Each structure stands twice: as structure tokens, then as C-alpha cells.
Amino acid sequence: MKSLIIERYGDISAFKIKEMPVPTVTKNQVLIRVSHAGLNPIDYKMREGKLRLFNPLRFPQIMGSEVSGVVEEIGDEVTKFRKGEFVYCRLDKDRMGGFAEFVSANEDIIALKPETLDFATAAGVPLVGLTAWQVIYDHAHLSRDNKILVQAGAGSVGFIASQLAKRIGAHVFTTVSDRGIHIVEEIDVDHVINYKTQDLDRFKNNFDVIFDTVGEQTLINSMKLLKREGRIFSISGIPTPNTADYMGYNTFCKVLFWFASYKLRKLAKSFDGSYEFVFMKPDGNQLEIIAKLIDKKELKVRQVREFHFEEHHFAFRLLESGEARSKLVFKIGDNFP
Numbered sequence: 397m398k399s400l401i402i403e404r405y406g407d408i409s410a411f412k413i414k415e416m417p418v419p420t421v422t423k424n425q426v427l428i429r430v431s432h433a434g435l436n437p438i439d440y441k442m443r444e445g446k447l448r449l450f451n452p453l454r455f456p457q458i459m460g461s462e463v464s465g466v467v468e469e470i471g472d473e474v475t476k477f478r479k480g481e482f483v484y485c486r487l488d489k490d491r492m493g494g495f496a497e498f499v500s501a502n503e504d505i506i507a508l509k510p511e512t513l514d515f516a517t518a519a520g521v522p523l524v525g526l527t528a529w530q531v532i533y534d535h536a537h538l539s540r541d542n543k544i545l546v547q548a549g550a551g552s553v554g555f556i557a558s559q560l561a562k563r564i565g566a567h568v569f570t571t572v573s574d575r576g577i578h579i580v581e582e583i584d585v586d587h588v589i590n591y592k593t594q595d596l597d598r599f600k601n602n603f604d605v606i607f608d609t610v611g612e613q614t615l616i617n618s619m620k621l622l623k624r625e626g627r628i629f630s631i632s633g634i635p636t637p638n639t640a641d642y643m644g645y646n647t648f649c650k651v652l653f654w655f656a657s658y659k660l661r662k663l664a665k666s667f668d669g670s671y672e673f674v675f676m677k678p679d680g681n682q683l684e685i686i687a688k689l690i691d692k693k694e695l696k697v698r699q700v701r702e703f704h705f706e707e708h709h710f711a712f713r714l715l716e717s718g719e720a721r722s723k724l725v726f727k728i729g730d731n732f733p
């Protein structure tokens with residue numbers, strides 16, 4: 397099967413299109429004939445080896461973290477899916493394999509694709525949808541009394557997170573620049589801050605919860621915006637010891653994360669707040685709920701822009717430049733409805 401792989405860590409030049417064997421399924425797995433696969437920052441971070449300490453790759457590695465497609469085959473003990481059903485999923489970080497004509501995955505991380513989305517649009521939902529869901533519901537336990545700042549409302553994760561927070565009834569602020577303003581205009585938030593032209597300092601001590609999707613200086617600058625006992629959750633900062641526990645990483649990782657995140661945790665504490673890092677986990681049940689919200693028109697998703705494998709250099713350059721104004725997906729299979 398045609399696949400986009402890497403045989404070493406590196407920049408865009410590490411990608412290769414190669415024929416690879418079609419995966420087999422174990423008793424709890426489903427083989428998906430892939431229609432589309434979403435592109436995400438995690439794909440180039442993995443390619444560059446930034447996560448190799450706790451997610452080392454085995455080469456040759458088929459890249460690709462999320463897909464939409466059709467169930468081609470099921471393992472003997474699969475109960476949730478039947479051949480021919482339309483599905484979508486976020487693949488496990490340590491297996492990936494979405495940039496290929498077929499991929500196998502455990503049934504518990506798969507869900508039926510939203511009926512109202514085409515395969516291309518559905519392929520761009522699982523990773524960002526689950527990330528937003530898990531931060532807002534599982535980690536922040538956001539409530540309607542909370543005031544939340546979602547950094548980067550025009551970004552793929554921020555766009556969904558802002559809507560979920562609003563759905564709960566929280567008071568939602570988000571940041572955006574001129575180039576993303578038309579994107580957040582599509583959704584209902586209480587306050588939009590232009591992070592390029594407006595001084596965020598005027599929102600000092602304002603938020604119960606901050607969802608940081610940007611990291612680095614933006615994360616550091618966000619700390620002073622926390623209210624007393626406010627909580628900041630980042631998906632782009634530095635993992636903490638709790639992250640290691642949550643992900644089931646070993647003690648070495650836990651100690652490493654303790655040292656690496658020390659300054660951020662201390663900074664949050666100096667504002668009487670707390671800092672946590674969240675790694676999203678694949679989850680079929682949550683994807684099912686997300687699909688229902690999309691189909692009920694209660695959750696909007698970003699428009700997608702399609703590329704073929706052969707255009708992977710261009711597509712990844714666009715993604716890595718931060719200039720992609722849509723969700724990027726590869727069109728992989730043919731003859732899908």
C-alpha cells in the first residue's frame with residue numbers, strides 16, 4: 397500500500413513515499429481503508445524526534461495521526477463495528493500509520509464518523525476534538541461560573557475548545573490576530589482579544605482557567621492573567637510529573653518532567669495558581685459524543701484544504717510555517733462516497 401514514511405528523524409526531507417505491507421488485524425482491531433488523514437503539528441514534532449524520549453519511533457515508520465475511512469476488515473472479537481461502516485479516529489501515538497491506504501486500530505479508539513461531514517472534513521476532527529474535549533471536561537472540569545481564556549481561538553484546537561467552553565456556559569475569552577479574526581467570527585465567544593495589538597496585561601488576575609495552546613512566551617505571559625487559585629492547562633508547554641502519571645510513563649520521565657516543568661510550576665504558584673500540561677489520549681467514546689454534537693450542529697469544525705501525498709513537501713511547509721488558514725488533510729483513497 398502507498399504510504400508516507402520516515403526512516404530517520406529529520407526535517408521535511410526525511411519524508412518518503414513508499415510501498416508498505418497492509419497491516420493485519422488482531423482480535424480487537426479494525427482495518428480501515430483510509431479516505432483522508434489529517435495533518436497536525438504532532439506529525440512534524442514526531443518526525444523531528446522531539447518526542448523521542450517517551451515516544452521513540454521504530455523505523456520505517458508510517459506517519460499520520462488521524463484518519464477517516466471505511467471499515468475494511470474486523471478482528472474476531474470486535475463488537476462495535478461492521479465491515480463497510482464509515483469511521484474516524486485518532487491513532488495511538490506509538491503506532492500512528494494514518495498516512496497510508498490502510499491502517500489498523502483498536503476498536504475502542506474508533507467511532508462512526510459524523511454523518512453530516514464528508515470524509516475530508518471528518519479526518520481533521522479527531523485529534524483536535526479530543527484534545528479540546530479532554531482539557532475542558534477531563535482536566536479543567538470547567539463549570540458555568542468559570543471565566544476562561546482560550547489562547548488561539550482561530551487555531552484548530554482553540555476553535556473547538558472555545559465552543560465547548562461556551563457550551564458549558566462559561567464566560568469565554570479568546571485570542572486571535574487579524575489573520576484569524578474571520579475564523580472566530582464563526583463561533584460564539586464573549587470576548588475576542590487581538591494578541592498582536594491589544595495589551596493582555598489589562599486582563600491581569602482575571603481568569604479561573606487558561607487553556608494555553610501556544611506555549612513558550614505566550615504561556616509565561618498568561619500566568620499573570622490567572623485569578624487567585626486559577627489553573628492553567630497547556631498543550632504546548634512542558635509536561636509535569638502529573639503528565640507522566642496520567643500517561644503511564646516511567647519514573648525517569650516523571651523526574652525529568654519534574655525538573656523540566658519546575659520554573660513553570662513555580663511561576664504559576666507565584667500567582668497563587670497552578671500549571672498543568674495535558675497530553676491527549678485517543679478515545680472512541682469521546683469521538684462518538686463529538687460526532688453527535690457536530691451532527692446536531694452544536695459544534696462547528698474548521699474548513700479543510702486537501703493535498704495529495706505527492707504534495708507532502710508543500711503541505712508540511714505550509715503547516716510548519718503556521719500560515720495554513722485551514723485544517724490540512726491528505727486525500728489518500730479513491731472511490732469513497
Ligand SMILES: NC(=O)c1ccc[n+]([C@@H]2O[C@H](COP(=O)([O-])OP(=O)(O)OC[C@H]3O[C@@H](n4cnc5c(N)ncnc54)[C@H](OP(=O)(O)O)[C@@H]3O)[C@@H](O)[C@H]2O)c1
Nearest residue numbers: 437438527548550551552553572573576591631674675676
Ligand atoms: N498536548 C497535546 O496532546 C496536543 C494536542 C494537539 C495539539 N497540540 C499542540 O498544540 C499546538 C496548537 O495546535 P493547533 O492544531 O491548534 O495549531 P494551529 O491550528 O496551527 O493553530 C495555531 C494558532 O496559533 C495562533 N497563535 C500563534 N501565535 C500566537 C500567540 N502569540 N497568541 C495567541 N495565538 C497565537 C495562530 O492564530 P492567528 O492565526 O489568529 O494568528 C494560529 O491560529 C501545537 O503546538 C500542537 O502541537 C498538543
